[in-house]
Amino acid sequence: DIKGFVFDLDGVITDTSILHGTAWHQLADSLGVTWTKELGDGLKGISRMDSLEMILKAGHKENDYTQAQKEELAAQKNTNYVAEVDKMTPANILPGMKAFLDDLRAKGYQLSLASASKNAPRVLGKLGLTDYFPKIVDPASLKHGKPDPEIYTKGAELLNLDPAQCIGLEDAAAGVQAINGAGETSLGIGDATELGAADMVFADTSAVTLANIAKHLD
Numbered sequence: 048d049i050k051g052f053v054f055d056l057d058g059v060i061t062d063t064s065i066l067h068g069t070a071w072h073q074l075a076d077s078l079g080v081t082w083t084k085e086l087g088d089g090l091k092g093i094s095r096m097d098s099l100e101m102i103l104k105a106g107h108k109e110n111d112y113t114q115a116q117k118e119e120l121a122a123q124k125n126t127n128y129v130a131e132v133d134k135m136t137p138a139n140i141l142p143g144m145k146a147f148l149d150d151l152r153a154k155g156y157q158l159s160l161a162s163a164s165k166n167a168p169r170v171l172g173k174l175g176l177t178d179y180f181p182k183i184v185d186p187a188s189l190k191h192g193k194p195d196p197e198i199y200t201k202g203a204e205l206l207n208l209d210p211a212q213c214i215g216l217e218d219a220a221a222g223v224q225a226i227n228g229a230g231e232t233s234l235g236i237g238d239a240t241e242l243g244a245a246d247m248v249f250a251d252t253s254a255v256t257l258a259n260i261a262k263h264l265d
């Protein structure tokens with residue numbers, strides 16, 4: 048039986064995936080790296096430094112910068128991203144997600160957060176959702192980022208649940224792979240082709256309800 052839900056944040060609870068994408072796109076432009084939709088999609092769920100490496104590789108520039116310069120570039124992107132996050136309000140919660148979280152809480156399900164973002168507590172604060180997620184996997188504690196299962200394994204551990212008792216929610220292919228690797232049920236939100244590995248896919252957040260999820264479980 049399902050007892051817990053392990054949530055991704057960016058692109059699942061709120062549309063910060065767009066803000067991350069815009070900030071990376073700007074950085075890629077400033078470095079002379081051609082931006083493509085594939086590059087942008089591939090960055091979803093990927094940690095800050097791994098994202099920078101992917102952008103540099105796409106432009107064959109991975110050897111053009113020292114580690115200190117790379118850290119400076121990542122910091123620059125983060126400054127731009129945080130400026131956008133600080134404009135957010137509870138109105139930036141994606142459609143249906145507040146009601147879904149309230150329903151889960153009312154029915155006694157346990158919640159944890161498995162976001163690769165070091166900004167996750169800040170984003171939750173802007174959305175007014177801090178109280179919903181006392182249990183957050185610290186991305187700084189991870190040996191490997193998504194698609195490695197580690198973050199979802201830890202998300203279940205925080206709830207003292209077996210992975211088989213948990214549903215993981217993701218908008219990114221790398222995240223779905225991580226959920227599957229952890230042995231949880233994967234719920235993808237977005238394009239069914241991109242998220243084909245998920246146990247169930249919903250086109251958008253407004254379709255994510257316990258009733259719709261129950262239709263996919265037996």
Ligand code: G6P
Pocket residue numbers: 057064067068090091092093094095098125162163164165166167
């Ligand atoms: C999430 C987002 C990624 C982002 C990563 C790190 O996984 O989907 O786009 O790069 O978090 O976020 P941070 O806020 O720590 O730079």
Ligand code: MG
Pocket residue numbers: 055056057058059064091092217218219222
């Ligand atoms: Mg995401």
